[in-house]
Amino acid sequence: MAEIKKIFVNGKDEVEFFKQLEKRSGETNKKVTAVVNEIIETVREGGDNAVKAYTEKFDGKLPEYYEVPRDVINDALTEADQDFVDAMLNAVANITDFHQRQKSQSFINAKDNGCILGQKVRGLNRVGLYVPGGTAAYPSSVLMNAVPAKIAGVKEIIMVTPPLKDGTPNKDILVAAALCGVDRVFMSGGAQAIAALAYGTEEIPKVDKIVGPGNIYVATAKKLLYGVVDIDMVAGPSEILVMADEKSNPKFIAADLMSQAEHDKLASAILVTTSESIADRTIEEINRQVQSLSRKEIIESSLENYGAILICNTKDEACDLANRFAPEHLEVLFENPMEYLGRLDNAGSIFLGQYASEPLGDYYAGPNHVLPTSGTARFFSPLSVNSFEKRSSFTYYTEDALREAKDDIVLIAEKEGLTAHANAIKVRF
Amino acid sequence: MAEIKKIFVNGKDEVEFFKQLEKRSGETNKKVTAVVNEIIETVREGGDNAVKAYTEKFDGKLPEYYEVPRDVINDALTEADQDFVDAMLNAVANITDFHQRQKSQSFINAKDNGCILGQKVRGLNRVGLYVPGGTAAYPSSVLMNAVPAKIAGVKEIIMVTPPLKDGTPNKDILVAAALCGVDRVFMSGGAQAIAALAYGTEEIPKVDKIVGPGNIYVATAKKLLYGVVDIDMVAGPSEILVMADEKSNPKFIAADLMSQAEHDKLASAILVTTSESIADRTIEEINRQVQSLSRKEIIESSLENYGAILICNTKDEACDLANRFAPEHLEVLFENPMEYLGRLDNAGSIFLGQYASEPLGDYYAGPNHVLPTSGTARFFSPLSVNSFEKRSSFTYYTEDALREAKDDIVLIAEKEGLTAHANAIKVRF
Numbered sequence: 001m002a003e004i005k006k007i008f009v010n011g012k013d014e015v016e017f018f019k020q021l022e023k024r025s026g027e028t029n030k031k032v033t034a035v036v037n038e039i040i041e042t043v044r045e046g047g048d049n050a051v052k053a054y055t056e057k058f059d060g061k062l063p064e065y066y067e068v069p070r071d072v073i074n075d076a077l078t079e080a081d082q083d084f085v086d087a088m089l090n091a092v093a094n095i096t097d098f099h100q101r102q103k104s105q106s107f108i109n110a111k112d113n114g115c116i117l118g119q120k121v122r123g124l125n126r127v128g129l130y131v132p133g134g135t136a137a138y139p140s141s142v143l144m145n146a147v148p149a150k151i152a153g154v155k156e157i158i159m160v161t162p163p164l165k166d167g168t169p170n171k172d173i174l175v176a177a178a179l180c181g182v183d184r185v186f187m188s189g190g191a192q193a194i195a196a197l198a199y200g201t202e203e204i205p206k207v208d209k210i211v212g213p214g215n216i217y218v219a220t221a222k223k224l225l226y227g228v229v230d231i232d233m234v235a236g237p238s239e240i241l242v243m244a245d246e247k248s249n250p251k252f253i254a255a256d257l258m259s260q261a262e263h264d265k266l267a268s269a270i271l272v273t274t275s276e277s278i279a280d281r282t283i284e285e286i287n288r289q290v291q292s293l294s295r296k297e298i299i300e301s302s303l304e305n306y307g308a309i310l311i312c313n314t315k316d317e318a319c320d321l322a323n324r325f326a327p328e329h330l331e332v333l334f335e336n337p338m339e340y341l342g343r344l345d346n347a348g349s350i351f352l353g354q355y356a357s358e359p360l361g362d363y364y365a366g367p368n369h370v371l372p373t374s375g376t377a378r379f380f381s382p383l384s385v386n387s388f389e390k391r392s393s394f395t396y397y398t399e400d401a402l403r404e405a406k407d408d409i410v411l412i413a414e415k416e417g418l419t420a421h422a423n424a425i426k427v428r429f
Numbered sequence: 430m431a432e433i434k435k436i437f438v439n440g441k442d443e444v445e446f447f448k449q450l451e452k453r454s455g456e457t458n459k460k461v462t463a464v465v466n467e468i469i470e471t472v473r474e475g476g477d478n479a480v481k482a483y484t485e486k487f488d489g490k491l492p493e494y495y496e497v498p499r500d501v502i503n504d505a506l507t508e509a510d511q512d513f514v515d516a517m518l519n520a521v522a523n524i525t526d527f528h529q530r531q532k533s534q535s536f537i538n539a540k541d542n543g544c545i546l547g548q549k550v551r552g553l554n555r556v557g558l559y560v561p562g563g564t565a566a567y568p569s570s571v572l573m574n575a576v577p578a579k580i581a582g583v584k585e586i587i588m589v590t591p592p593l594k595d596g597t598p599n600k601d602i603l604v605a606a607a608l609c610g611v612d613r614v615f616m617s618g619g620a621q622a623i624a625a626l627a628y629g630t631e632e633i634p635k636v637d638k639i640v641g642p643g644n645i646y647v648a649t650a651k652k653l654l655y656g657v658v659d660i661d662m663v664a665g666p667s668e669i670l671v672m673a674d675e676k677s678n679p680k681f682i683a684a685d686l687m688s689q690a691e692h693d694k695l696a697s698a699i700l701v702t703t704s705e706s707i708a709d710r711t712i713e714e715i716n717r718q719v720q721s722l723s724r725k726e727i728i729e730s731s732l733e734n735y736g737a738i739l740i741c742n743t744k745d746e747a748c749d750l751a752n753r754f755a756p757e758h759l760e761v762l763f764e765n766p767m768e769y770l771g772r773l774d775n776a777g778s779i780f781l782g783q784y785a786s787e788p789l790g791d792y793y794a795g796p797n798h799v800l801p802t803s804g805t806a807r808f809f810s811p812l813s814v815n816s817f818e819k820r821s822s823f824t825y826y827t828e829d830a831l832r833e834a835k836d837d838i839v840l841i842a843e844k845e846g847l848t849a850h851a852n853a854i855k856v857r858f
Contacts, residue, residue, distance in 0.1 A: 084844060087837035098546055098822075101538065107530050116767070116781075117527055117795050122774065124808055138845050172844055208808040227663065230808040234656065255853040262849035289856070294848045338545070341823060345551065352545075352825040355857065359850040360826060363841045364834055366546050367822030379553055379637040379659040381820040391810040393527075393796030394770060396781040397789060405793055408516035412792045415513060415601055416567050419723045420691035421788040424684040427718070428784065 002286050002303040006279055009312040009321065017308050018325060024237050024266045024306060024374070029216065036191045036220045043195035047202050054192040063163035063187040067203060068174065073185060076174035084172070088179050091364050092143055098366030099148045102385040113404075116396040123153025124388050126205060128197035128229075129182065130212030131173055133162030133189055140362060142176035144369050144383065145211045150181045152388035157182045158205055160197060162189030189214075194221035198229045209388065211370075232387060233380050236373035237266035237306075240358055241327035241347075243318045243340075244282075246275040248333040252354055253278070254285035256331055259359050261302035262295040268306040270325070272318045279309045319343045326377040329358050348377045403429060431715050431732040435708055438741040438750065446737050447754060453666050453695045453735060453803070458645065465620045465649045472624035476631050483621040492592035492616040496632060497603065502614060505603035513601070517608050520793050521572055527795030528577045531814040542833075545825040550818050552582025555634060557626035557658075558611065559641035560602055562591030562618055569791060571605035573798050573812065574640050574661075579610045581817035586611045587634055589626060591618030618643075623650035627658045638817065640799075661816060662809050665802035666695035666735075669787055670756035670776075672747045672769075673711075675704040677762040681783055682707070683714030685760055688788050690731035691724040697735040699754070701747045708738045748772045755806040758787050777806045832858060 007013045043050045048066070056062055065072070077085065108118035129145050131137065146157055159182045164170055169187060177185055186204055188196065194214075200206025209230040210222055222231045240260035244253050257269040273279055286303065290296050312318055315334060322330055326346035334340060337352035344350060348371030349361055362369045372380035397405075406425045413421035436442045472479045477495070485491055494501070506514065537547035558574050560566065575586055588611045593599055598616060606614055615633055617625065623643075629635025638659040639651055651660040669689035673682050686698035702708055715732065719725050741747055744763060751759055755775035763769060766781035773779060777800030778790055791798045799812035826834075835854045842850040 083836075083840060087840045090834075090837050091841065098538070101536050102548065109527070109530065115794075119531065119796075120770065120779075125774070140841060140845065227803075227805065230805075251856050252853075255849070255856045258849045259847075259853040262847060289852065293852060294846070299849060338825065341549065344821070345554070347821050350549075350821055350823040352823060355826045355828050355831040356824045357831070357853045357857065359838060359842060359847075359853050360831065360834065361822075361824055362850060364838050365544075365824045365826065367548070367824055374656075376656065376659075377819075377821070379819055381818075382822055384820065386815065389810075390806075390808055391813065392773070392776050392779050392806070393790075393811050394779040394781060395785045395790055395794045395796055396767065397784045397794065399784050402784040402786070402789065405519075405789065407512075408519050409788060409793050411512055411516045412520065412569060413788055416569065417723070418688075418691060418788075420684070420687045420728060421791060423718065423722060424681075424688040424786045424788050427680050427684045428786065 002290055002300045004283060004286065004303045005308040007308050007310050009310050009317060014310050014321065021268055021306060024268070032216055032220050033224070036217055036224060039191040040195040040221060040224060043192050043201070044199045048204070051188055051192045051196050051201060054190065055188060058190060059162070061167060063167045065169065065187055068169050068185040068187060072169070073174045073178050076171045077178040080171065080175045085175065088139065088143070088176060091140070092147060092179055094364060094366040095143055095147045096151065099151050099368070099385050102148070103151060104386055104389050104391070113401050114398040115401045118394050120392045120394060121389050123155065124208045124390055125154070126156040126158065126207045127154045127388060128207035128210040129157055129159045130193065130210060130214050130218060131159060131161035132214050132218070133164070133170065137161070137170045137173055139172045139176035140369065141212065142173060142182065143180055146177070146180040146182050148368065148383060148385045149388045152385045154388050156184070156205070158197065158207055159185045160188050160193040161185065163187045191217045191221035194218055194225060198225040211383070232370060232383055233372055233376065237268065238263040239268045239328040239373055240331065241270045241272060241322055241325055241329070242331040242333060243322060244271060244273040244275070244278055244333040245315065245335065246278055247335055248278060249354060250278055250281035250285045252357065253282045253333065254289055256358050257303070257307065258286060258290060258293065258299050259357070260329065261299040261307060262293065265298055265301040266306065267302045269303060270307065271309045272321050273309065273311060274313065274315060274318065276311050279311055282309065322347065326375045328371045328373045328377065329361070331356070331358060346377045348372050348382055431719055431729045433712060433715065433732045434737045436737050436739050438739050438746060443739050443750065450697055450735060453697070461645055461649050462653070465646055465653060468620040469624040469650060469653060472621050472630070473628045477633070480617055480621045480625050480630060483619065484617060487619060488591070490596060492596045493598065494616055497598050497614040497616060501598065502603045502607050505600045506607040509600065509604045514604065517568065517572070517605060520569070521576060521608055523793060523795040524572055524576045525580065528580050528797070528814050531577070532580060533815055533818050533820070542830050543827040544830045547823050549821045549823060552584065553637045553817050553819055554583070555585040555587065555636045556583050556817060557636035557639040558586055558588045559622065559639060559643050559647060560588060560590035561643050561647070562593070562599065566590070566599045566602055568601045568605035569798065570641065571602060571611065572609055575606070575609040575611050577797065577812060577814045578817045581814045583817050585613070585634070587626065587636055588614045589617050589622040590614065592616050620646045620650035623647055623654060627654040640812070661799060661812055662801055662805065666697065667692040668697045668757040668802055669760065670699045670701060670751055670754055670758070671760040671762060672751060673700060673702040673704070673707055673762040674744065674764065675707055676764055677707060678783060679707055679710035679714045681786065682711045682762065683718055685787050686732070686736065687715060687719060687722065687728050688786070689758065690728040690736060691722065694727055694730040695735065696731045698732060699736065700738045701750050702738065702740060703742065703744060703747065705740050708740055711738065751776065755804045757800045757802045757806065758790070760785070760787060775806045777801045777811055
């Protein structure tokens, strides 16, 4: 039986519940930080030998390959189950179709007076993609990171991923890698792989940005190396907030809540509804459906500790709660869901209507599934093509245009006490 | 006499010089971090009283105001020197004209099959702008942060800035604030002001993002609070790389190098030239011009320790060096400078031709002057309108469209072992 809290919204109890959720965010652990700092320094100095030494230390043995040969990657694709490949190809097509609309434009403003200003946009040169191993080896993650990177014009994607227990590469990951243009694959995991990407080793090329989720050692390594490389956001535990009224289907609500709860005991699945009857029927449905789900234990733990059903009075209140919580995933199961699109300010990805089930977004529809968690949807955005772009501005001025501007520039520079700035303008006239 | 190194590019000496420059990057100082962590916790608990207590502790007294009254801000504008106001208005117009071209488009993709996908872009709700005090109180900084924020649609800009030594607000800063729509101004500085913005106090509203440069305490506070709020990049010491050939004007080169060197003893000003004669004449010009510059001491120190003239053989080599160094500011004083625009990959802001002196960009031309330093131009971009936007994706699917997609989604979900994800699709059919 999943014991999920029922909370009648009163300005206090749900606030208390949200506070409890804040404690889930992985605060940086001093002990882990110390370990990771050492790994980073050792790999920085020792290169591939250091990486391999850590792999042997943590895994007990070295993997089948250090770099997975190109023909092994290609074979994984040709030998894969054709239905799986077809499904992945469809997903890649949808993800590509959506993301290519995000590409930034370079622009130029050539003025009448001969001056030219503009912004030049390019893809990052090289990106590192971390794919966790073990039970969290998700081919869909590969798609969601690699497809926008390639659309941005990233020249080279370097994937790092730990091997399976027997030391061989995860073939589903290789299929995904082959399907979206990953250039090279190295079999390494943990903080040592992140350090290798950030500094480069003899074999692993140095990258400009590292993306992809991982355990606390991986996440800590990314945070510590931010500035040496760019990183995507540091992902917290998964979240879903479902908004439902009396016409919503409790069967669907229950299933969607559990689809997020199954990620992690720390995942948070919340229903916000105007109908107590829907609340009760959803609880019944959860308890009925969970019996046949393989990750029952994780689901029940997540729902008990970090799940809740908030019962409020109006849909407007529900929107306010959603905006305050700023969920990673937000489902709107109200009638006329599109009407609420402008009202909902703070969510990573919004799912509208009874058939936009959140897993549709995880795998298939097109928008990215790498989303801000832990309330950061207030200011962070989904992973996008723009995450892999960099811009330079450029300025060309004629002598006449600078002559016209010089008094203004000199005045402001001198106000700021920056006389050499003023001088650089004055010497030209 | 400014002793600036002459280095003949040979694959070794300039590499060694670049390595020396890397040591300038402010590594996080353990002692500072400990102090700042304590300040953050104390302000988080103690609110405005804690902020004021720190201000009294560090400055010896409280400022004239905690929040600067609206009429004081307006008076600063009406009483300001009209030439200064006009110059600032021209700068605001140029900065606005450039930045409004950066605004992201929301988009919608309404498919034949009834599905609707899209991306919704909004400005952040509230942004905190830190403006340092003392000698580094730059009105131009206010413009460069506030103008793009307002274009993005940020609803409220909260400025925090320390007072002058006499406890009164810096009027030039208030003028800038009034001219670009800053909503509220608080007189507070240091890590305590950053903490106040990040968590909110009784009087200072909690923000979503904090931007603006500051000393090591401010920078450390921003880094530590990243994730609680978003921040702009952490700015390192200023840099300029000037590329010149035998036709460039040494008077201009010298002045431009010094305009950056005057920022900070840690600033780095580098000339890359194919002409040893230009190198020598530039050194002469530096020594001639520096005599009359008020920040002579800083300029000389910067040029001696972190400046250099690299003499290479071809313009192509010069471009390679520029790409490797990834400078904050890059000046191209070659003939036909536009030709090099595609060749130059890694620079914050590129200045083309003899009249695009770098201070033109700092104050006036339009592109932002908040730029990536310390080699991060490899992957970071200038501050932009996009820095103040957030996106949500949205997905609406019809029953038929989900039915068509369900086998693919279920297959991939089950491959990943996420059976509750598969279940959420299956329960709908």
